[in-house]
Amino acid sequence: MSRHVLVLNCGSSSIKYQLVDVADGSAASGGLIERIGEQGGHLHHDGPDGELDRDEAIADHEAGLAAVLAAFVETGASLTDYGVGAVGHRVVHGGDRFAEPVLITDEVVDTIEAVSDLAPLHNPANLAGIRVARAALPDIAHVAVFDTAFHQTLPPHAFTYAVPEVWRTEHGVRRYGFHGTSVKYVSRKAAEVLGRDAGDCNLVVLHLGNGASATAVAGGCSVDTSMGLTPLEGLVMGTRSGDIDPAVVAHLIRVAGLSAEDVDDQLNRHSGLSALAGANDMRDVHRRADSGDQAALLALEVYCYRVRKYIGAYHAVLGRLDALVFTAGVGENDPDVRARSVAGLEPMGIQVDPARNHSPNGDARTISPDGAAVAVLVVPTNEELEIAQQALIAAAQP
Numbered sequence: 548m549s550r551h552v553l554v555l556n557c558g559s560s561s562i563k564y565q566l567v568d569v570a571d572g573s574a575a576s577g578g579l580i581e582r583i584g585e586q587g588g589h590l591h592h593d594g595p596d597g598e599l600d601r602d603e604a605i606a607d608h609e610a611g612l613a614a615v616l617a618a619f620v621e622t623g624a625s626l627t628d629y630g631v632g633a634v635g636h637r638v639v640h641g642g643d644r645f646a647e648p649v650l651i652t653d654e655v656v657d658t659i660e661a662v663s664d665l666a667p668l669h670n671p672a673n674l675a676g677i678r679v680a681r682a683a684l685p686d687i688a689h690v691a692v693f694d695t696a697f698h699q700t701l702p703p704h705a706f707t708y709a710v711p712e713v714w715r716t717e718h719g720v721r722r723y724g725f726h727g728t729s730v731k732y733v734s735r736k737a738a739e740v741l742g743r744d745a746g747d748c749n750l751v752v753l754h755l756g757n758g759a760s761a762t763a764v765a766g767g768c769s770v771d772t773s774m775g776l777t778p779l780e781g782l783v784m785g786t787r788s789g790d791i792d793p794a795v796v797a798h799l800i801r802v803a804g805l806s807a808e809d810v811d812d813q814l815n816r817h818s819g820l821s822a823l824a825g826a827n828d829m830r831d832v833h834r835r836a837d838s839g840d841q842a843a844l845l846a847l848e849v850y851c852y853r854v855r856k857y858i859g860a861y862h863a864v865l866g867r868l869d870a871l872v873f874t875a876g877v878g879e880n881d882p883d884v885r886a887r888s889v890a891g892l893e894p895m896g897i898q899v900d901p902a903r904n905h906s907p908n909g910d911a912r913t914i915s916p917d918g919a920a921v922a923v924l925v926v927p928t929n930e931e932l933e934i935a936q937q938a939l940i941a942a943a944q945p
């Protein structure tokens with residue numbers, strides 16, 4: 548079996564891809580196609596023998612994938628030369644139908660389509676990628692890896708919303724959770740840092756990237772998570788509000804004349820740090836706060852306060868907490884957010900050591916003081932490697 552896996556992450560107008568060498572976790576090649584079907588199509592590809600960066604009109608996902616395959620050839624080696632063992636497709640929503648990565652068949656495609664109402668922006672794009680990749684690479688195993696799958700272990704009391712039965716039974720309204728691929732990878736790495744078996748560790752994983760979520764992991768299984776039916780619930784994010792009173796939606800439809808779609812769009816794309824600070828990137832929020840911008844400072848405080856609330860809630864969910872784990876763009880790189888998020892939690896045994904917290908070391912590491920009751924860790928995530936590993940495992944199954 549080859550050790551290379553092509554990981555594909557298809558959005559509505561983009562294709563992100565990486566050729567992952569599972570043996571050492573490195574990316575042999577990778578790139579991004581943007582603005583598919585729009586003006587200003589663009590291809591960026593990093594290969595072992597060179598880099599491509601050019602404007603290129605890309606009509607649809609089929610043309611996009613053809614451009615990806617051509618980019619491999621142009622920069623030294625075709626996918627066939629690598630002997631790719633599997634294609635791993637990132638799929639956002641598996642509903643309650645997929646608790647594991649799955650070898651893609653026509654039936655699996657139909658099932659992903661059947662749950663697409665739950666992720667109308669993401670799943671159709673993921674499916675477009677699956678269709679064109681299966682057609683272009685028919686002799687390779689294709690595997691779907693779901694953002695929701697790791698959270699299928701949530702107990703009913705954690706995934707059930709207290710809403711009318713028909714919403715739950717007919718319309719799939721419940722907590723699903725996302726970022727599962729990242730949380731699974733990071734949980735395993737955290738157990739390695741702690742020198743313990745994953746089955747023995749109780750963790751709170753804080754995936755703080757553009758999207759952000761908190762997950763309570765008990766003995767390697769997700770038992771609660773902050774994102775819900777969609778990724779909107781929970782922590783404050785770059786452009787998403789996270790938790791708000793659900794009555795806000797009807798209130799705005801009534802008093803501001805907005806449509807349900809307007810409110811949904813505003814909550815997902817124009818809220819969060821972007822609404823509070825005028826910038827969705829945490830580095831910009833810091834720059835503004837450092838120069839005395841009070842709105843940016845408030846955004847930072849709201850963001851970290853929400854993280855702190857979830858740490859407390861999930862500590863209670865788990866009873867015993869072994870480690871708090873920061874990951875993703877903000878979690879891995881932002882000592883100020885980490886320090887603010889745990890400020891005042893010393894009585895719960897949670898604190899960071901300032902020197903360790905500010906160390907620029909990019910490896911998985913401990914940033915709490917020696918002997919702390921709860922370890923605080925920074926663990927770089929690697930969703931592509933996790934998808935690649937899972938895809939090879941699923942492809943090898945009879």
Ligand code: ADP
Nearest residue numbers: 755756757758827828829830875876877880881
């Ligand atoms: P995604 O959720 O898209 O995978 P990432 O996990 O890469 O995103 O996180 C991206 C975000 O991480 C950026 O929008 C930015 O806010 C934040 N980020 C990246 N580097 C830093 C840094 N050095 N300090 C603070 N925040 C950072």
